[in-house]
Amino acid sequence: MIELNGNNTLIFSDLPEVIAKRWHGQVRASLDVKEFLCLIECEASHVPDLCNWLFSELGYSLASLIIEELPSYWLLRYVFYGEPGSGQIHVSLQSSKSEKTIPSISRFVHTADWFEREAEDLFGLVFEGHPRLGDFVLHEEWPEGVNPMRTAFDASCPYIHRELDPDWRPHRIVKAPGAFMMPIGPVFSDAAESAHFLLETVGEDVIRTIPRFFYKYRGVEKIAEGRSIGRALLLSERFSGTSAFAHSLAFCQAIEKIFRIDVSVRVRALRIILAELERLRHHIAAIAAICNSTAFAVATSQASIFEEEALRLTCTLTGHRYLFGLNAPGGLSMDFSEQAFRSLADAVYKLFNKLSELKEMLRFSSSFLDRLEEVGIVSRELAFAYGLVGPIARASGIARDLRKVLPYSGYENIAFDVPGEQESDGYARLRLLFSEAEQSVNIIRNVALSMPDGEVTPPRFEVTPGSALGWAEAPRGATFHWVRIRGDGRVGRYRLTTPSFTNWHGFHLASEDFAFQDFPIIMATFGLSNAECDR
Amino acid sequence: MFKWVLKGLKTGIVTTLYPDKDESAPGASPGLPLGQKDNKEEVLSVVSRCPTGALSRYDHQITVDYELCVHCFRCVRRIKDPIDWQNGYEWAASTAESAAGGHKLGKAFRRSLHIRVVDAGACGACLSEIEQINKPYYNMHRLGFFITPTPRDADVLLVAGPVTDHMRMPLKKAYDAMPTPKGVVAVGTCALSGGVFGPSFASGAGVSELIPVDIMIPGCPPPPLAIIHGLLVMVERRRSSSLTSPKSQAEGRHHV
Numbered sequence: 001m002i003e004l005n006g007n008n009t010l011i012f013s014d015l016p017e018v019i020a021k022r023w024h025g026q027v028r029a030s031l032d033v034k035e036f037l038c039l040i041e042c043e044a045s046h047v048p049d050l051c052n053w054l055f056s057e058l059g060y061s062l063a064s065l066i067i068e069e070l071p072s073y074w075l076l077r078y079v080f081y082g083e084p085g086s087g088q089i090h091v092s093l094q095s096s097k098s099e100k101t102i103p104s105i106s107r108f109v110h111t112a113d114w115f116e117r118e119a120e121d122l123f124g125l126v127f128e129g130h131p132r133l134g135d136f137v138l139h140e141e142w143p144e145g146v147n148p149m150r151t152a153f154d155a156s157c158p159y160i161h162r163e164l165d166p167d168w169r170p171h172r173i174v175k176a177p178g179a180f181m182m183p184i185g186p187v188f189s190d191a192a193e194s195a196h197f198l199l200e201t202v203g204e205d206v207i208r209t210i211p212r213f214f215y216k217y218r219g220v221e222k223i224a225e226g227r228s229i230g231r232a233l234l235l236s237e238r239f240s241g242t243s244a245f246a247h248s249l250a251f252c253q254a255i256e257k258i259f260r261i262d263v264s265v266r267v268r269a270l271r272i273i274l275a276e277l278e279r280l281r282h283h284i285a286a287i288a289a290i291c292n293s294t295a296f297a298v299a300t301s302q303a304s305i306f307e308e309e310a311l312r313l314t315c316t317l318t319g320h321r322y323l324f325g326l327n328a329p330g331g332l333s334m335d336f337s338e339q340a341f342r343s344l345a346d347a348v349y350k351l352f353n354k355l356s357e358l359k360e361m362l363r364f365s366s367s368f369l370d371r372l373e374e375v376g377i378v379s380r381e382l383a384f385a386y387g388l389v390g391p392i393a394r395a396s397g398i399a400r401d402l403r404k405v406l407p408y409s410g411y412e413n414i415a416f417d418v419p420g421e422q423e424s425d426g427y428a429r430l431r432l433l434f435s436e437a438e439q440s441v442n443i444i445r446n447v448a449l450s451m452p453d454g455e456v457t458p459p460r461f462e463v464t465p466g467s468a469l470g471w472a473e474a475p476r477g478a479t480f481h482w483v484r485i486r487g488d489g490r491v492g493r494y495r496l497t498t499p500s501f502t503n504w505h506g507f508h509l510a511s512e513d514f515a516f517q518d519f520p521i522i523m524a525t526f527g528l529s530n531a532e533c534d535r
Numbered sequence: 536m537f538k539w540v541l542k543g544l545k546t547g548i549v550t551t552l553y554p555d556k557d558e559s560a561p562g563a564s565p566g567l568p569l570g571q572k573d574n575k576e577e578v579l580s581v582v583s584r585c586p587t588g589a590l591s592r593y594d595h596q597i598t599v600d601y602e603l604c605v606h607c608f609r610c611v612r613r614i615k616d617p618i619d620w621q622n623g624y625e626w627a628a629s630t631a632e633s634a635a636g637g638h639k640l641g642k643a644f645r646r647s648l649h650i651r652v653v654d655a656g657a658c659g660a661c662l663s664e665i666e667q668i669n670k671p672y673y674n675m676h677r678l679g680f681f682i683t684p685t686p687r688d689a690d691v692l693l694v695a696g697p698v699t700d701h702m703r704m705p706l707k708k709a710y711d712a713m714p715t716p717k718g719v720v721a722v723g724t725c726a727l728s729g730g731v732f733g734p735s736f737a738s739g740a741g742v743s744e745l746i747p748v749d750i751m752i753p754g755c756p757p758p759p760l761a762i763i764h765g766l767l768v769m770v771e772r773r774r775s776s777s778l779t780s781p782k783s784q785a786e787g788r789h790h791v
Contacts, residue, residue: 139701148736148737153736154736155735155736156734156735156736157736158700158734158736158739159736186702186705187653187654187705187709189684189685190652190666190682190684191652191654191662191665191666191669191682192654192662193654193657193659193662194653194654194655194656194702194705214701215656215699215701215702215705216654216656216657216696216699216701216702217699217700217701217737218656218697218699218732218733218735218737218738219735219736219737219738220732222735222736222737223732223735223737230586230609231586231731234586234587234605234607234731235731235732238605238658238660238730238731238732238755239658240658240659241657241658241659241660241661241663241756242658242659242660242663244660285663288670298539298540298542298543299539301543301546301670301671302542302543302546304667304670304671304672305546305549305670305671305672307667307670308667308670308671308672308673311562311667312560312561312562312563313562314562315561315562315563315564315565316561316562319565319566319608320565320606320608321562321565321660321664321756321758322660322663322756324605324606324607324608324660324755325606325607325608325609325612333608333609333612333613334608334612334613361538361539361542365539457613529659530654531656531657531658531659532659
């Protein structure tokens with residue numbers, strides 16, 4: 001059931017008929033009932049109109065733009081997802097190789113803004129009507145016309161840098177007496193990840209934030225091409241080490257879908273436990289970072305103690321502190337004993353009690369709350385327009401969580417809540433981290449104490465060419481992994497859409513109109529990873 | 536604020552006793568594979584399962600090159616004859632050049648070292664472990680180690696990541712801005728060899744391509760104790776380990 005604007009509803013299975021009527025049969029739509037997927041194929045001229053309809057009238061969010069350069073044509077795929085029960089919609093567009101111009105949808109669906117800028121840089125496609133194409137992933141030292149994601153590009157050698165104009169200065173928009181630009185990064189004063197922010201100001205308030213990312217661009221999508229599945233799995237785990245399990249899970253689910261591998265109930269349950277353990281550890285680390293950003297030493301130390309305890313707990317259970325080397329297509333690399341589950345359930349419960357105590361103490365620390373309350377606000381409307389995901393969207397009143405919207409790995413059989421907040425400020429995001437950590441603890445305890453039997457060894461499977469989308473709710477939000485396997489069993493295309501990429505896009509909304517000293521706090525409440533964004 | 540003071544006092548001291556005593560808490564380190572004599576039937580299959588080429592068969596022995604090991608556990612899980620595993624954490628090795636010519640940092644730095652951290656494309660796990668050494672369980676301040684916000688005050692540059700193309704210039708600038716004598720510590724497999732990412736069009740094959748490296752800390756990521764060990768080796772308070780197993784003079788890609 002899809003809620004339309006107004007009071008009408010639309011049944012998902014009626015979509016093809018509605019679309020055929022609306023576009024007079026010029027747009028083909030077909031249903032895959034088992035996958036809960038509606039595939040729409042159309043001409044380039046219909047794409048903006050169609051995407052606009054899906055976004056503004058049916059309330060779908062754009063998850064990803066997947067571009068593939070196939071031997072004879074370009075294949076573009078716009079992936080949409082919505083509320084629970086509204087499945088997913090793929091808008092697919094074939095364009096001939098000679099055609100380099102695609103109509104932009106970013107003026108209707110603002111989420112597409114960064115996807116299109118990225119595609120322009122990496123593929124050399126031009127999105128007609130986009131207001132700001134240009135250096136994005138590749139910085140200015142890349143020569144024009146070099147597009148690393150093209151199949152003809154040789155990924156093994158370094159490229160030649162071009163000469164830069166030493167007198168170049170960034171373009172200033174704020175023009176007033178005393179206006180200046182404050183650069184921050186790419187190297188920060190502590191162990192923060194590399195990124196650059198130019199803040200335009202006339203004194204105390206940040207008027208405009210110009211972020212610049214991709215300092216950590218490792219070309220993961222490109223270097224995965226032509227690799228074996230086992231090698232691509234290493235990349236999926238290691239491109240963002242702090243959410244390794246969620247990403248390798250999304251990758252494995254894509255592979256399992258391509259080869260139609262059945263995953264045992266035990267593997268599904270184990271994956272839920274490990275994914276929630278990762279979420280718990282990530283949220284504790286994010287809470288520690290928020291306390292640290294306000295220079296609140298005792299609270300930072302307390303949260304940091306819990307973080308190290310969660311890391312040691314993870315390592316004692318799985319052998320690795322960041323859950324590397326566990327997932328494999330169809331199974332897991334190791335199994336655990338009943339005793340291990342019981343001690344895990346006890347340990348997370350103890351951790352949760354300590355975390356609750358910290359939450360109660362923070363709730364009544366007015367000097368701490370003053371730094372967070374009504375700071376870094378992202379309104380619900382803007383969060384939706386930017387397609388924000390994860391805890392940030394949920395703190396702004398958008399309770400979308402892939403575990404509920406497009407359930408995977410058996411989440412549909414587990415009772416849990418998706419916490420939401422309405423205030424949309426830094427404190428709402430902190431509260432949300434605490435409530436999600438509580439949900440994760442409950443899920444781990446419930447699943448660990450009723451573990452089904454079954455085999456966890458990855459089965460042997462026949463390699464066939466094909467492509468599929470895998471997804472997971474990573475600790476920072478929704479991630480989508482598109483994998484295409486070639487005839488020789490190697491990876492043909494590996495497209496990564498990560499929550500940090502989607503959410504950094506909306507970061508400027510939160511940081512503008514706030515004072516300089518709030519900037520690190522707003523950054524901490526966003527809690528994003530540049531490794532995950534830059535790939 | 537009183538309740539916070541009380542809370543802090545009630546928590547007590549959780550800090551490890553390393554380097555005075557070994558740390559034996561479970562989960563403090565993921566461990567590393569150990570090289571071994573070639574006396575097992577399955578030895579070739581163990582070597583062929585390594586996706587990064589860290590394992591090699593050399594003169595009736597399995598040799599592990601820690602500069603390439605990424606903790607994928609494929610040589611130890613789901614096979615009949617797993618490789619031996621060590622659970623230590625003293626993994627940091629001094630590079631051959633500086634071992635021959637003596638350390639660049641003198642005695643004055645032994646108990647006071649200021650560190651600048653540069654993220655040259657790390658995945659986040661190495662950086663997270665670097666953050667841990669500044670937190671209660673490891674608390675590097677007790678050893679005289681401090682993170683400094685500016686390269687002008689820094690004695691040691693701690694670099695993680697394979698050095699992505701876009702980070703080459705910031706890293707070089709940070710290094711050049713440091714006063715001499717200065718040291719460089721490369722943290723994690725990516726910083727040692729490029730790891731799973733490099734060398735490629737977008738990332739290099741480790742930090743030593745760009746600036747001279749004094750201490751190498753293997754691991755994906757190295758646990759906080761290994762990073763502390765690296766800093767202690769830097770100031771000659773702890774002995775250097777080897778980047779290959781078994782330890783050998785002739786093998787290893789560049790260093791002993």
